[in-house]
Amino acid sequence: MHSRRRFAKTHKIRQRRPRPAPVRVFRMTVSSFSYDERKHQLFEYEMHCKIARRARTRADIKRIRKQLEEKGRKHFHYWLLKHLKVSLDREVRVNFEHEQRAKKQIAQTHASVRRFVMRRVDRRWDAQELPSGRMRFAKRRRKHGRA
Amino acid sequence: MAERKPLPLVWLLLIDLDIVVDKWWLQHYRRIVELVLESYGLNATAIRISPSRSKGYHVRIYLNKPVPSSFANMLQWLLLDDHGRVDFNRARINAGFDEWSKFFEDPRK
Secondary structure, eight states, rough: OOOHHHHHHHHHOOOOOOOOEEEEEEEEEEEEEEEEEETEEEEEEEEEEEEEEEEHHHHHHHHHHHHHHHHHHHHHHIIIIIIOOOOOOOEEEEEOOEEEOOSSOOOSSSSEEEEEEEEETTTTEEEEEEEEEEOOOOOOOOSSSSO | OOOOOOOOOEEEEEEEESOOOOOHHHHHHHHHHHHHHHHOOOOOOOOOEEEEESHHHHHHEEEEEEEOOOHHHHHHHHHTTOOOHHHHHHHHHHTTTTOOOOOOOOOOO
16 A cells, blocks of 8 residues: 555655644743741742743643753753852742743744743842843754754 | 842733533633733733643633733733632732742643
8 A cells, every 4th residue: 555655656646744833832831949047038039931942732842841941940040049049948839921922923932031030129029130041942953064 | 238130010810710600600710810900901812721730620820911010910900810829929029029920730642
């Protein structure tokens, strides 16, 4: 029996290229608390990541979320230790928002990251922005040379 | 010091209700939302209520005209948004974070 591709080849039927999956914007928040005993103050560290990736099905979304979570946790710990000398001993929470279709249908390899530290001032939360940056998510595809 | 970019205006209110109530209570809630918005010269083009991940509901209110972020946060507080969330949102707005309103959800089916 002919396969569909072979049939198309022999009968000169132009095969339709499968549509690429839509690019969606993934938004992840990684956060944790830390208590500074010297200052007697509670701090909440937040990291908001945003990246556009291709995902068609719910399984795709779940897979990308899982990968993002792994990388995000590592990045969060590493960044806080390196830049603020904070080692977190409490649970790190990772949450996702709904994925929306990206305006530009171009997948990204790096996530943009914004970071904040929250502290209690006069019984209210006060946010201070920390340096923003990028987090590597996937290796860039090579156009030439070895794959 | 570099000037901070003004936050974009908001068309959508996101409200986190942390309680499960009877359906007919939600109908009253919709009415109250419309009344509160009307008192500020606003209208809701649509009100969507969906169950949240853990308990309660997520409410999305689409406005007929955009409002500033801090005012939107106040409206969310008036419309029974989670109080801890409101305080965090206020802090994020003051720090100049444009995506200050967060709704954490599972992937859609």
